[in-house]
Amino acid sequence: MIKLLSSKLPFRNAGKTGPEKQKKSILASIFSFFSKRLVVRIITLIVSVVLVGNIILLSYVVGTMRAGKLDEEIRITESLANEKARSIEIFIENVTGYTKYFQQMMIIQRISRILQRSEVRTILERNLDSSPEHIFGMYVLGEAKAADEIDVSFVNSDLGDSKGRIRLHVIKHYNRLGNINPYLLDPDHPTNADDTEAYSHIKQTIKPYITSPYVVEEGDKQYTVIAYSMPITTNGTDFHGIVGTEMYADHFSSLVKEATQEIGMSGLVMDNGEILSYGSDTGYEGRNISSYLSKDLMAAYQEAKEKGSTVSKLSYADKKLYCFSPVTIPGTDIRWIFWSEIPIDGIMNEVNTFTSIVILISIATLLIVLIVASLLVSRQIRPIKVLTGHIERFANADFTSSIPANLRKRKDEIGKLASSTEKMQQSVSEIIRNVRVQADEVAEAVATVRNYINNLHLSIETISANTQQLSAALTDTNGSAENMNKAVSDLTQVVDTIRSNAEKGNISSMEIRNRAQEVFNKVRLSSSENQKMQEATKKRLEEAIREADSIHQITLLLDNIMAVASQTNLLSLNAAIEAARAGKAGAGFSVVAEEIRKLATQSRNSASQIQDISNLVLLSVTHLSESANDLLRYFETNVKESFKLLDQTGEQYNRDAALYQEMSLKLASTAETLSNAITALKDTLMKVVSATNDGAQGAAVIAEEASRILAGSENVLTKAITADESAARLKDAVSMFVIPE
Incomplete structure (x- = not known):
């Protein structure tokens, strides 16, 4: 078929005409080739129907499998992300235990005045010394007469600031042997001031608060920490200061690094949108999440933050699956967001392999259908060609030829x-x-x-x-x-x-x-x-x-012939209507009906x-x-x-x-x-x-x-x-x- 088609294409004259004329000539030759060959048109129709069916089936199967795989991966990723978010919450909740202990201690002290300031310092140092390695420091920052009635006695001392208020802030200090020696910061140290983030916020809201990362400088050393603070109050409305526990910000980076290794690229975002940690080696840099995520992903981020539940989002532009899980800070209405990124290509490897196999099977099926359709259609068209030859001889006034007996004995429409x-x-x-x-x-x-x-x-x-x-x-x-x-x-x-x-x-x-x-x-x-x-x-x-x-x-017999021709024309019209109802599957039969109608018209x-x-x-x-x-x-x-x-x-x-x-x-x-x-x-x-x-x-x-x-x-x-x-x-x-x- 390809050889015959190529012999009809005007390649020899291609150099003598323009590209446009050559293109039109090639299209005209192809159209003429198909219009003169009913077998080719029927086979092409069958193959096209099978091809479209395979494409639809392949699209459905691959789409279903892709959706199922994505749903499964989303469930797994959400489960892992929720698990990591809960582990961060538990970590913060463990830290809040120390803060709650100090809060209760200072409330009792505010009421009963049973402790000396030096004893409060000792309690802070002992708790810090026995605390886990991720805790950096502990502090009690009170208002006037928050710890006792003798603030004047502690003005500009180790236990009081310039106003004599209790300002105890103990941090970990490692000696040369690697042992921890609690170190008391100067009461007037910047981290103990009234205008710090935690102090000013809690004083205004009388609610627990977790800060953004900040730097604690002591000597030639700098420490990036995050503090969880709670108010000192007796009836829930009066404010007498804050207590809190400081954590190394790098510990959150280790948690994110661990999640990155287990799930995929992960990150932790604080309530103000700053990225606390991202990936395996990126710590806090003050970068905002809005500069990293697109508008659609930011909408998913906000949805997870507002609803307090995990939200997943596919980004085909980045070819990644994003999963946003909220991390609720205990005792507050603050929500951090833990998110993870899973490349779609990695998820779709199995789907792509299956798709390749299905495509190969579809191509093989298409070739088999092409061969079978060619054999069946050629076998069905051959009797029509024989009848067409006889009818053409009849049209040329030659009635000597005889219809083969095997065609007349058939029980189908061709036999009739x-x-x-x-x-x-x-x-x-x-x-x-x-x-x-x-x-x-x-x-x-x-x-x-x-x-x-x-x-x-x-x-x-x-x-x-x-x-x-x-x-x-x-x-x-x-x-x-x-x-x-x-x-x-x-x-x-x-x-x-x-x-x-x-x-x-x-x-x-x-x-x-x-x-x-x-x-x-x-x-x-x-x-x-x-x-x-x-x-x-x-x-x-x-x-x-x-x-x-x-x-x-003769006239009577001719009337009978005309009636037979009219009936044949009517049958061909009915066949064309049924073929039109059948849609594309009946287009081949519509062509056969049209040829029968033409033969009836000639008769x-x-x-x-x-x-x-x-x-x-x-x-x-x-x-x-x-x-x-x-x-x-x-x-x-x-x-x-x-x-x-x-x-x-x-x-x-x-x-x-x-x-x-x-x-x-x-x-x-x-x-x-x-x-x-x-x-x-x-x-x-x-x-x-x-x-x-x-x-x-x-x-x-x-x-x-x-x-x-x-x-x-x-x-x-x-x-x-x-x-x-x-x-x-x-x-x-x-x-x-x-x-x-």
């Missing part, structure tokens, strides 16, 4: 189509065979009529010639009668002349009688032959017309052409029938009457000739009574002249009628020639069809 095509071929062949026979018979009948008309034409010409001779003879008889009249006038002078004229009259009368008898016999014979010819012609014409009526059977057009030819034959037969009927009526009304008149005139003329002969004999035998008979002879001669004139007039009438009959016979002969030509055209039209013998 093959059987219908076979029946159509047989019906049309039988119609054409009958038309040929009828055309030959019509041609034979037309030839016979033409011969009869030619003979009639010759007979009428003979009658016309005889009529002219009869007219000449009557003219001679009229002259003879006038001579006889003159002779009778001179009878008194020359009797011999009278006798001689009588003998001549006798001879002339014999000739006249013989001629009259001859004319009479010829007229009778012509009348009899005309009657026989008329009856024979009428009989043959009636038989030819009856036989020509069989052409009407109907061929039947219409045959019907036109049949109508032409019927029209010719009708014209022939009308012409023959006109001829028969003409014979019946004109020629027959003319012969009857000729017959009567001949009979009268024969009687007159006999009388003339009898008179001549009497004249010869009774010459002595000539004078008495002159008068009678004159009367007789006058009658002869009158009869001769009547005979001449009758001969003229007969000649005129014969001329009209001759003109009518020429008209009939012309129509017979036209009918012969119509029959020849009918035979030529029928000869175009090739049918089996």
